[in-house]
Amino acid sequence: MDGVSTTATEAPPKKKRPSGTLLFLPAALNRGAFIQWLKRIHAWTGFWGALMFLVIGSSGFLLNHRAQLKIDTGEAREVMSVVLPVDAALIKSPEDLGK
Numbered sequence: 367m368d369g370v371s372t373t374a375t376e377a378p379p380k381k382k383r384p385s386g387t388l389l390f391l392p393a394a395l396n397r398g399a400f401i402q403w404l405k406r407i408h409a410w411t412g413f414w415g416a417l418m419f420l421v422i423g424s425s426g427f428l429l430n431h432r433a434q435l436k437i438d439t440g441e442a443r444e445v446m447s448v449v450l451p452v453d454a455a456l457i458k459s460p461e462d463l464g465k
Contacts, residue, residue: 387396432439457463 387393388401391401428435428437
């Protein structure tokens with residue numbers, strides 16, 4: 367041995383990825399058309415998601431601060447009332463009341 371040690375567990379040299387490819391995609395999907403489609407889907411879902419969260423956030427803010435902002439929500443009004451005559455002798459337990 368000349369001072370150079372070689373082991374059987376040496377790793378083979380790694381292949382370099384071409385520039386412009388995405389690391390999380392397999393090589394079969396690293397095509398220009400698929401990457402363009404993926405970027406468009408990501409952009410549109412991000413846009414509509416951000417818009418949705420703005421609407422939900424603003425409505426939540428208005429609902430939580432309606433007293434401070436003096437937002438009139440309308441008076442509560444009775445829409446309908448029902449009176450059901452029930453014989454008191456028929457009610458012997460909470461289950462009977464439920465029936």
